Amino acid sequence: MINLKDLTINELEDFFQQQGEKKFRAKQVFSWIYRGARSFEEMTDLSKGLRQALSQRAELDSLRILRVQKSGKDGTRKYLLGLADGNTIESVFxxxxxxxxxxxxxxxxxxxxxxxxxxGMDGLKRNLTPGEIADQILTIERDTGETINHVVVMGTGEPFDNYDNLLKFIRNIHEKEGLNISLRNITVSTCGLVPKIREFAEDMKQVNLAVSLHSADDGTRQSMMPINKSYPVDQLLAACRRYTEETGRRITFEYALVKGKNDTKEQIDLLAGKLKGMLCHVNLIPLNEVRESGLYGSNRKQALEIAAYLEARGIPATVRRELGADIDAACGQLRLGELEKF
Ligand code: SF4
Known part of the structure; x- marks a missing residue:
């Protein structure tokens, strides 16, 4: 059975034509999906016969909410969501x-x-389909009753390692009949897959790009991020520079501050030197301690001092607001063993 949530409008048009139906059904169904319909029965402007035929030939698999953790401080909610095959993923509102x-x-x-x-401690289970990525938004909009207008692809997974599905997802939520989310309100975060940064600059000029840098020194970065072995810092920064030149868009560098490792004066001077003149912004993140990693974060005061130091060197820098700090909901650091903690 084909999951219609995974299709673009064009693919839905082909699907309906193959079923001997009119092309315009595609936009109707697409729009129902993005208004949150979870069954063909809810699509009341389709004939009963068509709804029945659809439920025999296609499905609209939806994510199941397994747990929700709500921040008492700032309205942040962390969701543990179940996929149809039993895998689980997390999303943060x-x-x-x-x-x-x-x-x-x-x-x-x-x-x-x-x-x-x-x-990522358990390795990759599988790529999410475009529908499963979008369904995180639909499920949480339905649960909160709120409209979501900004999307950050920074949860579990490396988005550029699932590039085609990522692009399809972005195009679908951007569609007028989809969620009509502006491309400028979408940010994709990568750990630094250089060839895909080049492709992305061509494919998605208006979408924001964030790069997890965490150190401008190869040895230090490599000790935290194995990807640095394939794409060392200079190669990564060259691709980033080209991205900013081709798109005219400012790139964000994520920099999680690890005590005594990448927060020293030498490290920050190196960073400032390498980013000099680039259209960029550094987002400093006081690292949430990840028990399993043995790494400890610098505190917020140190982070603010480093931001001021970078600013003085001509590099725009901010310290990330710690949303959902009481429920450990920092993007990209969603923790292992969440089931126990929920
Ligand atoms: S930080 Fe992102 S790219 Fe790195 S292991 Fe975690 S999910 Fe994967």
């Missing part, structure tokens, strides 16, 4: 002054092995 944002997962597990991240 956050409230900002400018609107509601969601951090979605792009894979079940991850094979990039970053040391500070518990999400």
């Amino acid at each position: 956050m409230k900002y002054k400018y609107g509601n944002s969601i951090c979605v997962s792009s894979q079940a597990g991850c094979r990039m092995g970053c040391r500070f991240c518990a999400s």
